[in-house]
Each structure stands twice: as C-alpha cells, then as structure tokens.
Amino acid sequence: AQSVTQPDIHITVSEGASLELRCNYSYGATPYLFWYVQSPGQGLQLLLKYFSGDTLVQGIKGFEAEFKRSQSSFNLRKPSVHWSDAAEYFCAVVSYGNKLVFGAGTILRVKS
Amino acid sequence: GAVVSQHPSRVICKSGTSVKIECRSLDFQATTMFWYRQFPKKSLMLMATSNEGSKATYEQGVEKDKFLINHASLTLSTLTVTSAHPEDSSFYICSADQGGAYNEQFFGPGTRLTVL
Numbered sequence: 001a002q003s004v005t006q007p008d009i010h011i012t013v014s015e016g017a018s019l020e021l022r023c024n025y026s027y028g029a030t031p032y033l034f035w036y037v038q039s040p041g042q043g044l045q046l047l048l049k050y051f052s053g054d055t056l057v058q059g060i061k062g063f064e065a066e067f068k069r070s071q072s073s074f075n076l077r078k079p080s081v082h083w084s085d086a087a088e089y090f091c092a093v094v095s096y097g098n099k100l101v102f103g104a105g106t107i108l109r110v111k112s
Numbered sequence: 113g114a115v116v117s118q119h120p121s122r123v124i125c126k127s128g129t130s131v132k133i134e135c136r137s138l139d140f141q142a143t144t145m146f147w148y149r150q151f152p153k154k155s156l157m158l159m160a161t162s163n164e165g166s167k168a169t170y171e172q173g174v175e176k177d178k179f180l181i182n183h184a185s186l187t188l189s190t191l192t193v194t195s196a197h198p199e200d201s202s203f204y205i206c207s208a209d210q211g212g213a214y215n216e217q218f219f220g221p222g223t224r225l226t227v228l
Contacts, residue, residue, distance in 0.1 A: 034216065043118075043205055043221040044156075090155065097169075098144065098209060100217060102155045 002027045002095040006103035013081050014111045021076040021106050023065075023091030032094035033074045035065055038105075039087045047089075050074060061085070086110045114140045116208050118220035125196055126228055133191045133223045135206030141186035142208035146217060147179075150203040162189050196227045 003026040013019050025031055032051050036044040048059025055067040065076045074091060091103040115138040125131050135145055144163050148156040160181050162168040168181035178200075180192040189208075193200050203224050207217035 036219075041203075041222070041224065043116075044207075044219040046216060046219075049216055097161060098217075099146070099158055099161065100156075100207075104155045 002031075002093050002101045004091050004093050004101055004103035006089075006091055006106050008106045009104070010107045010109065012109040012111060015083050016080050019076075019078045019081045019085070019108070021089050021091075021108070023074045023076065023103060024072050025074060025091070025093045026072065027093055030069075031074075033065075033067065034092045034094075034100070035059065035063070035074075035076045036090045036092065037061075037087045038090065044090065047076070081108075081110055083110045083112060114208075114210070114218040116142075116206065116218045116220040118204075118206055118223050120223060121221060122224045122226075124226045124228065127197050128195055130192055130194045131196055131225060133193075133204055133206075133225075135189045135191070135208070135220055137187045137208045137218070140208075140210055140218075142189075142210065143186070144209050145183055145189040146207045146209075147181060147189075147191050148205045148207070150205060150222075152203075156205060159191075193225065196225070198227045201225055201227045 005024045034049045035047040047063050048057045050057045050067045088105045088107050090105045092100045095101045117136045119134045147159045159174045160168045160170045162181045162183035164183050170176045183189040205222040207219045209217045
C-alpha cells in the first residue's frame with residue numbers, strides 16, 4: 001500500500017533562514033506527489049505538485065520541491081522563510097482511485 | 113481557480129442529534145468528492161469517496177450508517193453525522209476533483225464539529 005512519511009513532526013527556523021521539509025513515499029510506479037499547507041482551523045492549500053517531467057517543481061509562495069526517485073523523496077524547500085509561513089505542511093501521494101494518502105504533517109514554527 | 117465551499121464552518125450540537133455538512137464546488141463540476149476527518153494535531157484520514165448519482169464508497173473502519181454521504185449533483189455533496197456523540201467531534205474536510213485524467217483535489221475550508 002502507498003504510504004508517506006514525514007519524519008519531522010516539528011521544525012523551528014529563524015525568519016530569513018532556509019527551510020527544508022522532508023517527505024518520503026512508498027509507491028510502485030511513478031507517483032503523483034503534492035505538498036499542501038494548512039493554517040490552524042483552515043482547509044488545505046496546494047503549494048505544488050509533481051506529475052512528471054522536470055523533477056524540480058516550483059510552487060506558490062516561493063516554495064519548491066525536488067522529486068528524487070532514487071531516494072523516494074519529495075522534499076519541500078524555501079530559501080528564505082517568512083513569519084507568515086508558520087503553519088502545518090502535508091506531503092501526499094495519489095493512491096488507487098485517485099485517493100490521496102497524506103503524511104503525518106510537519107508543523108513549522110518561525111522565530112523572529 | 114477552482115473553489116470548494118463548506119457549510120457550516122463550525123457547528124455545536126447535543127449528543128444524539130444529527131448534523132449535516134454541505135460541500136459545494138462553486139465554479140466547476142465535481143465528478144468525485146472526498147470526505148476527510150482530521151483529529152487534533154493529526155493528519156487527514158479519508159472517510160469516503162462519493163460520485164454523483166451513486167453510493168459512496170467508505171474506507172475500512174468508517175461506519176456508513178453513522179456517516180451518511182449523498183452526492184446529489186455535480187456541485188454538491190453532503191455528509192450527515194447521525195446520532196452524533198462526543199467522539200464524533202472533529203474537523204471534517206471535503207475535497208473535489210473534476211474527473212478525467214488525474215486532476216488535483218480542491219479542498220474546502222473545513223467544518224469544526226463539536227458534540228456536547
């Protein structure tokens with residue numbers, strides 16, 4: 001069965017510092033991968049997605065992610081974090097029936 | 113972009129009552145809608161998948177008689193929590209996709225249900 005692992009439950013970075021959130025997936029074929037962001041009490045907003053092609057994907061709000069098949073990873077990065085980026089981030093992979101399988105999430109805290 | 117709304121955003125009810133949550137795709141037709149449940153500080157758990165005009169498909173462990181899902185049109189799906197109990201308190205989120213080759217799911221803002 002498909003699965004997604006986000007090994008970091010919490011991450012704290014200083015404002016202006018770079019960020020990398022880790023995501024590893026388990027899937028037999030070429031995966032469809034997503035990163036979503038959720039602010040407290042809100043729904044999910046899509047940051048970026050990977051279906052095929054260029055393995056470095058650009059998203060909204062200055063985020064990017066790189067698909068590495070050899071490492072089964074799809075890590076999310078941002079060169080300079082803003083205080084407004086504090087939220088919870090979910091990595092997800094498409095499973096059979098177009099269902100999304102989510103990782104456990106990583107809570108990002110930003111220090112000023 | 114594609115917008116999905118949910119109503120209500122928050123609901124508080126007494127134990128034993130039923131609560132209906134609506135999920136609407138505002139500017140597109142949703143072939144498939146999904147209902148998720150999110151416990152505090154936890155990830156999203158898929159409850160069921162609904163297709164317009166057919167019965168919903170429930171995930172293992174989800175009580176279909178407790179969580180009634182109706183997908184009456186291409187823009188509306190409803191989740192009814194029947195005879196709600198405090199353990200049903202949670203954040204419920206719906207999503208919708210446009211069908212065809214895989215399209216991303218568009219998520220609603222969620223509904224916070226509190227059962228007293």
